[in-house]
Amino acid sequence: MATPKPEILSQVNHRPPWFTGWMDKPLEIKPGTFCYAANPKSVDYVGLPHAHAWDPTAEDWKLPPDWKNIVLNGMRDRLKRFRSFQLFMDICVRCGACADKCHFFIGTGDPRNMPVLRAELLRSVYRGEFTLAGQLMARMVGARKLTEKVLKEWWYYFFQCTECRRCSVFCPYGIDTAEITIMGRELLNLLGLNIDWIATPVANCFRTGNHLGLQPHTYKENAEFLLADIAEYVGVDIEPHFNRKGAEILFITPSGDIFADPGIYTYMGYMMLFDHIGLDYTWSTYASEGGNFGFFTSNEMMKRLNAKMYAEAKRLGVKWILGGECGHMWRVINQYMDTMNGPANFLEAPKSPITGTVFENARSTKMVHISEFTADLIRHGKLKLDPSRNDHLRVTFHDSCNPARGMGMLEEPRYVIENVCNHFYEMPEGTIKEQTFCCGGGAGLNAGEYDLARMQGGMPRASAVRYVHEKFGVNTLACVCAVDRATLPPLMEYWAPEVKVVGVTELVANALVMDGENERESNLRGEELPIEVMDEETEE
Amino acid sequence: MGFPGFVAAFAAVIVLMVIPLVGVWAANMTTFFGVVVPYAAIAIFLAGLVIRVIKWGQSPVPFRIPTTCGQEKSMPWIKTNCIDNPTNNFTVLIRMALEILCFRSLFRNTAMDFREGRVYYGSAKWLWLFALAFHYSFLVVLLRHLRFFTDPIPFFVTLLENLDGFFEIGLFPFTWLPGMMLSGMVLLGAASYLFLRRIVIPQVRYISLTNDWFPLLLIIHIAATGVLMRYLIKVDITAVKELTMGIVTFNAKAPEGIGVLFYIHVFLVGTLLAYFPFSKLMHAPGIFLSPTRNLANNSRAVRHVNPWNPKVKTHDYEEYEEEFRELMVEAGLPVDKPLEEGAE
Known part of the structure; x- marks a missing residue:
């Protein structure tokens, strides 16, 4: 189905009906707003339960006969294991502060996309199946029984939440819809009801080490293609290192960046940056994925995929791990990794070999973000930069949800951008930093068949970009997330076609003055630099 | 549930007022409504509260998941937002105090304005303001009620009464009313605002359940009966104190001739107490345990342990x-x- 024109999608009605309650609203699984069902082979490959072929638009989802017990026992078990889940089932007062904070609600107007109602989808079953009042008074207290319709509603709406946590910033009790969605998806996974855009990357990652399923030789070949591009545009030959034992640092980044435009330019940027500072590092083809789609499946699956990072660091004997630009990857590293797979006592507290800075904030996890690392390099004057090469760019920065709200990395990438670009403009307050808007395709929802929902969900982000485009002539949207680099280009194409998407390290590399480099006539994309930029360079 | 939920809640509150009215007026069951009901309500409240909080406490916090709302602590030259992104227990305490005492997250509230595919955000502090007014006036009213349960009355209760009564004395057109207390009026006003916004704002109306309307209506009627007793339909205050002191000294007897309005007030308060542990009113103790607020964002520096960390x-x-x-x-x-x- 072709996505309707922006003029059509701009018409959104946010007024729910007066008298019909949300429980009576029929469920409509509309094309363009749901992702395809998980390939049973992928589900089976990682040993997740009840792998089966099914069609979300069909009446019969081919559930196992005791599906209800499986889900209810799953809920009972999770209520006992996660205080967040138990508490968030009990304490919401439905004040509505979260309602208009969700990008999917803003973009679709569907009331069940209000975070409070998304949570009520689950809470109503919690009340109806686990509380006395709910069993006695049912509808009166917003309780209902678990039925197939409810289950389908869960599936549709928990895969219409990107776990961005924006609502939790505004909730007076800190109720985090991401936690609810995470639990909801875990429960759906007990019945094999994942989406393929998550399940297949998970299986790929388990087997080949990365979501895309790139086998070791292919991974290396791809990197070599990018090195050839660097040789052509920059004139510097870089020796790559893969699976090299004894390197000081293991570098891990999402595989999306070695595969697709525009992520590849960020990948090139990493290789140039590390060559420029003479970093003793290695890539790994085994731990070749920074992201973790297990996080969108279940906490166990997240742990299984994440385990490769420490395991590979141990095998290669590195001192610490450096991580590339990615959103949810950093929520996993910051809030889960050490707990799940630590303690990483075989590593050392991260110390920049170039500046001597010890990253105290990462002394237990032993993993540092590339923006923290680069900001430290710039601060110590270790990079030779010519920001005027980026003068034709008017840049704004999109805070990815997870580094913003699951970590708080706000200033480091800004510091880097401001040192490699001369024209930086912030989007309006309320749309940046901890209040940033999702790209519309996070948490595994970047599927092609999901295009309509992504354009709707990404509207608030795009709207803010359009604002700075019109006001300041912004033509470049920088980000530190591989998923963003996949989701934002089509979003911009749709809502703000004049704006291109770049990675922060791509901007760094374009400004980087490397030893023995050519006179730069083009950027890493092979696009010719405007003349005045070249003139300035020739003068040097 | 939306609007129909309101009808159910309203009917419930009416029934709850009729019960003591009939019971005391027609059947003179003053001991039941004056002694048994308060004790039972307090018992249910305390037991329910403890059981519920223990149940929460029994679920561990496997992961350190604070919602970070400001700059992390990374390098010394980058200014950390230690309140919205706390890294140690002390700064967590500040964050929690601001959350609990000042409703900091609610203060952030914005209102979306949607015009032709453009999203605009405006300030929206009304909910924060009235929520704050509601909770603080409720607290003051509660503390003032200590005068019924203490003898001699502690100085701070008297002081609070003086402050509370100071502002409104002689305010036109209420000059004829004796010692007007600000808190009761604010409570009534703020609760009414919270109630009205559930009717007026379409999205909030849509998400409101019977058990959202019910406690608000209950509190409004509690405040209203209280205000009525104080200013218009007087009850025998000496007899009331005799009863309330009897309750705290476990020697309760319902004296004659207090007035039925008092029993209605007490029955509604009893209902609120007994309802509390089984309802969303548990948000009050819940906020203290909220893992997105009460944890430091230091899980890269200090390992957080999951007690059930699974083998995979x-x-x-x-x-x-x-x-x-x-x-x-x-x-x-x-x-x-x-x-x-x-x-x-």
């Missing part, structure tokens, strides 16, 4: 190399086991 099946490097060894060697990638040994 991973795909280790050996298995990986086993599958791809030939291709790796061909591509010039180092391998742990040479090809000869690995090949069949």
Whole structure:
């Protein structure tokens, strides 16, 4: 189905009906707003339960006969294991502060996309199946029984939440819809009801080490293609290192960046940056994925995929791990990794070999973000930069949800951008930093068949970009997330076609003055630099 | 549930007022409504509260998941937002205090304005303001009620009464009313605002359940009966104090002639107490335990332990190399086991 024109999608009605309650609203699984069902082979490959072929638009989802017990026992078990889940089932007062904070609600107007109602989808079953009042008074207290319709509603709406946590910033009790969605998806996974855009990357990652399923030789070949591009545009030959034992640092980044435009330019940027500072590092083809789609499946699956990072660091004997630009990857590293797979006592507290800075904030996890690392390099004057090469760019920065709200990395990438670009403009307050808007395709929802929902969900982000485009002539949207680099280009194409998407390290590399480099006539994309930029360079 | 939920809640509150009215007026069941009901309500409240909080406490916090709302602590030259992104227990305490005492997150509230695919955000402090007014006036009213349960009355209760009564004395057109208390009026006003916004704002109306309307209506009627008793339909205050002091000294007897309005007031308060542990009113103790607010964002510096950290099946490097060894060697990638040994 072709996505309707922006003029059509701009018409959104946010007024729910007066008298019909949300429980009576029929469920409509509309094309363009749901992702395809998980390939049973992928589900089976990682040993997740009840792998089966099914069609979300069909009446019969081919559930196992005791599906209800499986889900209810799953809920009972999770209520006992996660205080967040138990508490968030009990304490919401439905004040509505979260309602208009969700990008999917803003973009679709569907009331069940209000975070409070998304949570009520689950809470109503919690009340109806686990509380006395709910069993006695049912509808009166917003309780209902678990039925197939409810289950389908869960599936549709928990895969219409990107776990961005924006609502939790505004909730007076800190109720985090991401936690609810995470639990909801875990429960759906007990019945094999994942989406393929998550399940297949998970299986790929388990087997080949990365979501895309790139086998070791292919991974290396791809990197070599990018090195050839660097040789052509920059004139510097870089020796790559893969699976090299004894390197000081293991570098891990999402595989999306070695595969697709525009992520590849960020990948090139990493290789140039590390060559420029003479970093003793290695890539790994085994731990070749920074992201973790297990996080969108279940906490166990997240742990299984994440385990490769420490395991590979141990095998290669590195001192610490450096991580590339990615959103949810950093929520996993910051809030889960050490707990799940630590303690990483075989590593050392991260110390920049170039500046001597010890990253105290990462002394237990032993993993540092590339923006923290680069900001430290710039601060110590270790990079030779010519920001005027980026003068034709008017840049704004999109805070990815997870580094913003699951970590708080706000200033480091800004510091880097401001040192490699001369024209930086912030989007309006309320749309940046901890209040940033999702790209519309996070948490595994970047599927092609999901295009309509992504354009709707990404509207608030795009709207803010359009604002700075019109006001300041912004033509470049920088980000530190591989998923963003996949989701934002089509979003911009749709809502703000004049704006291109770049990675922060791509901007760094374009400004980087490397030893023995050519006179730069083009950027890493092979696009010719405007003349005045070249003139300035020739003068040097 | 939306609007129909309101009707159910309203009917429930009416019934709850009729019960003591009939019971005391027609059947003179003053001991039941004056002694049994308060004790039962307090018992249910305390037991329910404790059981509920213990239940919460029994679920562990497997992961450190604070919602970070400001700059992390990374390098010393980058200014950390230690309140919205706390890194130690002390700063967590500040964050929690601001959250609990000042409703900091609610203060952030914005209102979306949507016009032709453009999203605009405006300030929206009304909910914060009235929520704050509601809770604080409720607190003051509660503290003022200590005068019924203490003898002698502690100085701070008297002081509070003086402050509370100071502002409104002689305010036109209420000059004829005796010692007007600000808190009761604010409570009534703020609760009414919270109630009205559930009717007026379409999205909030849509999400409101019977058990959202009910406690608000209950509190409004509690405040209203209280205000009525104080200013218009007087009850025998000496007899009331005799009863309330009897309750705290476990020697309760309902004296004659207090007035039925008092029993209605007490029955509604009793209902609120008994309802509290089974309802969303548990947000009050809940906020203290909220893992997105009460944890420091320091899980990269200090390891957080998950008590049930599961053992999981991973795909280790050996298995990986086993599958791809030939291709790796061909591509010039180092391998742990040479090809000869690995090949069949």
